[in-house]
Amino acid sequence: MTTPQMLLAIQIANGYGAQPGAWRMPGVDPSGYTDMDVLVRHAQAAERGKIQLVFLADTPALTVDLEREAPQMAVDPLVVLTSMARGTERIGLVATASTTLNEPYTIARQFKALDVASHGRAGWNAVPTSSPAAAANHGLALPPRAEKYERAHEVVQIVQALWGSWERAAWVRDVAGGRFADTSKIRPVDLQGRHVASRGPLPIPPSEQGQPVVFQAGGGGNGLEVAARYASGVYANPFSIEEGRAHRTALRAAAERVGRDPDEVELFAGFMPSVASSRRAALDRRRRLDEVVDLDQRVTYLGAMLGLRLGAEQLDEPLTDQQLAAARPSPGDPRAPHTLEIAREGWSLRDVLAHGVIDYHPVVPGTAADVADHMQQWFEAGACDGFSLAIDVHADGIDAFVDQVVPLLQERGLFHRDYEGATLRDHLGAPDQYGLDPRLAGAAHASS
Amino acid sequence: MTTPQMLLAIQIANGYGAQPGAWRMPGVDPSGYTDMDVLVRHAQAAERGKIQLVFLADTPALTVDLEREAPQMAVDPLVVLTSMARGTERIGLVATASTTLNEPYTIARQFKALDVASHGRAGWNAVPTSSPAAAANHGLALPPRAEKYERAHEVVQIVQALWGSWERAAWVRDVAGGRFADTSKIRPVDLQGRHVASRGPLPIPPSEQGQPVVFQAGGGGNGLEVAARYASGVYANPFSIEEGRAHRTALRAAAERVGRDPDEVELFAGFMPSVASSRRAALDRRRRLDEVVDLDQRVTYLGAMLGLRLGAEQLDEPLTDQQLAAARPSPGDPRAPHTLEIAREGWSLRDVLAHGVIDYHPVVPGTAADVADHMQQWFEAGACDGFSLAIDVHADGIDAFVDQVVPLLQERGLFHRDYEGATLRDHLGAPDQYGLDPRLAGAAHASS
Ligand SMILES: Cc1cc2nc3c(=O)[nH]c(=O)nc-3n(C[C@H](O)[C@H](O)[C@H](O)COP(=O)(O)O)c2cc1C
Ligand SMILES: Cc1cc2nc3c(=O)[nH]c(=O)nc-3n(C[C@H](O)[C@H](O)[C@H](O)COP(=O)(O)O)c2cc1C
Numbered sequence: 024m025t026t027p028q029m030l031l032a033i034q035i036a037n038g039y040g041a042q043p044g045a046w047r048m049p050g051v052d053p054s055g056y057t058d059m060d061v062l063v064r065h066a067q068a069a070e071r072g073k074i075q076l077v078f079l080a081d082t083p084a085l086t087v088d089l090e091r092e093a094p095q096m097a098v099d100p101l102v103v104l105t106s107m108a109r110g111t112e113r114i115g116l117v118a119t120a121s122t123t124l125n126e127p128y129t130i131a132r133q134f135k136a137l138d139v140a141s142h143g144r145a146g147w148n149a150v151p152t153s154s155p156a157a158a159a160n161h162g163l164a165l166p167p168r169a170e171k172y173e174r175a176h177e178v179v180q181i182v183q184a185l186w187g188s189w190e191r192a193a194w195v196r197d198v199a200g201g202r203f204a205d206t207s208k209i210r211p212v213d214l215q216g217r218h219v220a221s222r223g224p225l226p227i228p229p230s231e232q233g234q235p236v237v238f239q240a241g242g243g244g245n246g247l248e249v250a251a252r253y254a255s256g257v258y259a260n261p262f263s264i265e266e267g268r269a270h271r272t273a274l275r276a277a278a279e280r281v282g283r284d285p286d287e288v289e290l291f292a293g294f295m296p297s298v299a300s301s302r303r304a305a306l307d308r309r310r311r312l313d314e315v316v317d318l319d320q321r322v323t324y325l326g327a328m329l330g331l332r333l334g335a336e337q338l339d340e341p342l343t344d345q346q347l348a349a350a351r352p353s354p355g356d357p358r359a360p361h362t363l364e365i366a367r368e369g370w371s372l373r374d375v376l377a378h379g380v381i382d383y384h385p386v387v388p389g390t391a392a393d394v395a396d397h398m399q400q401w402f403e404a405g406a407c408d409g410f411s412l413a414i415d416v417h418a419d420g421i422d423a424f425v426d427q428v429v430p431l432l433q434e435r436g437l438f439h440r441d442y443e444g445a446t447l448r449d450h451l452g453a454p455d456q457y458g459l460d461p462r463l464a465g466a467a468h469a470s471s
Numbered sequence: 472m473t474t475p476q477m478l479l480a481i482q483i484a485n486g487y488g489a490q491p492g493a494w495r496m497p498g499v500d501p502s503g504y505t506d507m508d509v510l511v512r513h514a515q516a517a518e519r520g521k522i523q524l525v526f527l528a529d530t531p532a533l534t535v536d537l538e539r540e541a542p543q544m545a546v547d548p549l550v551v552l553t554s555m556a557r558g559t560e561r562i563g564l565v566a567t568a569s570t571t572l573n574e575p576y577t578i579a580r581q582f583k584a585l586d587v588a589s590h591g592r593a594g595w596n597a598v599p600t601s602s603p604a605a606a607a608n609h610g611l612a613l614p615p616r617a618e619k620y621e622r623a624h625e626v627v628q629i630v631q632a633l634w635g636s637w638e639r640a641a642w643v644r645d646v647a648g649g650r651f652a653d654t655s656k657i658r659p660v661d662l663q664g665r666h667v668a669s670r671g672p673l674p675i676p677p678s679e680q681g682q683p684v685v686f687q688a689g690g691g692g693n694g695l696e697v698a699a700r701y702a703s704g705v706y707a708n709p710f711s712i713e714e715g716r717a718h719r720t721a722l723r724a725a726a727e728r729v730g731r732d733p734d735e736v737e738l739f740a741g742f743m744p745s746v747a748s749s750r751r752a753a754l755d756r757r758r759r760l761d762e763v764v765d766l767d768q769r770v771t772y773l774g775a776m777l778g779l780r781l782g783a784e785q786l787d788e789p790l791t792d793q794q795l796a797a798a799r800p801s802p803g804d805p806r807a808p809h810t811l812e813i814a815r816e817g818w819s820l821r822d823v824l825a826h827g828v829i830d831y832h833p834v835v836p837g838t839a840a841d842v843a844d845h846m847q848q849w850f851e852a853g854a855c856d857g858f859s860l861a862i863d864v865h866a867d868g869i870d871a872f873v874d875q876v877v878p879l880l881q882e883r884g885l886f887h888r889d890y891e892g893a894t895l896r897d898h899l900g901a902p903d904q905y906g907l908d909p910r911l912a913g914a915a916h917a918s919s
Contacts, residue, residue, distance in 0.1 A: 046644075047651075054644065057588070057675070059556075059557065063557075083577075083580065084674075085657075085674045089651055089652040089657060090652065090654050091649060091650065092651060093651055098583075098674065098675050101581065102549065102581065102584040103584075105549070105550050105554055105557075106553060106588060109507065109553075109554055109557040109558070125577075126610065128610075129531075133547050133550065136546040136549075136550040136551075137547075137550055140507045159669075159670035160670055160671060161574050161577075161669065162574065162575075162663070162668030162669055162670075196501040198494075198495040198501055201492075201539060201763050202538060202539065203539060204537040205538075206536075206537050206538050209537060215610070219610055221608050221609065222604070222607035222608055222610075223608060224533060225533075226532075226542045226544060226546065227505070227547075228504075315649050
């Protein structure tokens, strides 16, 4: 492989799709939230497209308006990923587990169990929790930010040390000699931090990839420090090529500062494609999805983003010339310049919203070529190493992406035609690591 | 059904079997510890025998001698049970999760996710932890016993309240009307105990059985109190019919004292059958298994149990007449009287040990009829409501039990011929319960 190729993650958590209205679209099983058959089928479709990994974001709290919207989270990440492991062969399986609300031993055991069960396909997105509701579910109040990150370092270090507590050659399984394991190669970790501690060892031998891959997301400078030290993949939300490049440059520099090769950390930019036969058809698809959301509220939000007072009565009209002239994109919202561009094209406000201008990732509603063009442009500009796809409706949206966009990316030499190996580390080209990274030994937060 | 029938649980945790030497027997995959295919096949074999449930005991610590023995625990109970859920249709799926080392929100979410994923087949064995090694893995020291049980009550109550935080009719899924859920029927629990707390609600709607079934094990009078209030099933280790009857009588009385029908709580007696074509063949099977264990140590232990000094040099000899006359069964060991009976039959010490006299459950090495006779005798004497089977070697031992013992029990009218329904509650005849048991409202440990 001479030219670099992009990596793809896909977010599949609730059995419906990334859009709040996905649960009621035609062809969608309205019980998909709890039905592992549905979730496994979606993972299988992604695997058909050679997508490197499934990613389940997770915050242990109910925060959406369930009157109209499905939870965005899985019933439980471990149950969903284990189900997917049973129904797929190659695709990576990654989920968030909070470093604020969990003990390192539990994270280490559950993710490594998933790793051996999936034959080396597990990954852990290590993030502190910023949701007070999630903390309250655990009977806690959120600690100050500095403490949260101090604990995050301790948790990741203890988890990785536990993962390495069986040397690779420890699991002998010598039937004739009656020796199950070489216990001189299985050792406690005996790590004690300020916030968490564990003796170990973990009861689990190495997987086909040794141990799970660590991911990281968000958190500004503190998050960058966690990512630079431990992560092989970073989930990010840039809203422009410039933002993506800035984040990726900062991440690579931070990795280098701790002695790592910057190519060891891959930035996945969140991205929401809505694929249809034309841009108009894609907008109609998204308008249908918008029927479940509160458009009055969204139009007000749109106004705030553009420095205008907008109301629902204008939903089926474009901005007037006066409005366009008066518009002042909010400097605090990275989505605002793109929103104004779209509005200038003369779409009705309903269609401007259908462009996903206020969604949590950049949206491209259009043909497969439109989507592939956008991805190529971002990737070639160095805005990211790949994308974390949030597909509007899983039931038909994953197939559309896999059958229409993936072949275009492959033809353009931008995406692999098959998995490079059997493990998540293989898919990412992530270097071998077992236990703690010895290059970080000097930076230990937890000590024995 | 007029005559009561026994219930059967089967312990399948490590992919090998209940005997420490199982991992190296012929036909056993020495990698079965981490291989979900192997574990799923064992669960499927048990399901073919209409066994009501799989039970995974769990203590989060490595305590066996891994040089010779496999871990007795699963790599992770949730990963193993979810894998089994994907490969089976009816059998119940029950595991231990410590009330000492886990937060109620995590237990509630993970077990209810397993419950919806398995269409109503999950159960939770709620026990405090008595292993200092397990506590040290979580960076903790064990609290005093009274505190452990105070916390156990709080954890179970909050877990059950979280399970009930969506009313049964809350999950509307009205596609045409655009209503996902009726949020007036989804409420936080806002429970605060002395040790743990949770706001809720849980993000999970009811399963086909409403919520998971609660089990309990061990713990003397404190454990009995937990069982009486919350459990539908209790795992116990009686070594004689008298012990079983005493435990069962105490359990039923305790349940009645808190206002429950004693038939709502079923006692499962631990039992280790070794099925072969003859008693001699069964003993040879177990002798082969004993090759991996330290027989010198076991013979010393046997001596202590009988009040004799015994050494390895006598392994292939029976007790002498003088030894038999001098033997004083240890009053502190409930297995001692049975051990002396076996020794009196004139077996070599190696064969006495092959009878499993120092195992952690009663053992019957013999034909299918011997095993069925033992079970019938215990069951008809009221020593238990069923058995928790620890099969010596899963690879062929589950088939032997299912194909040879189960038909005998069925012919004798002692065991059902098919599952009574689709859920674990159906299998147990456990009464419907959703949320906390309202009969226990007055005994709340956690309050809002
Ligand atoms: C792409 C992306 C994915 C994220 N995924 C999660 C997640 O799954 N769970 C979560 O609790 N937070 C998630 N976050 C939130 C960040 O981790 C959040 O920034 C973090 O909690 C930082 O909080 P802080 O501002 O207190 O540092 C994500 C953030 C980004 C940008
Ligand atoms: C049949 C049976 C099964 C048990 N299963 C478990 C188990 O899976 N995990 C565990 O930690 N303890 C288990 N125990 C141990 C009891 O829960 C133990 O008695 C409990 O930790 C009580 O401790 P205590 O003596 O401090 O009350 C089991 C006990 C019995 C009798």
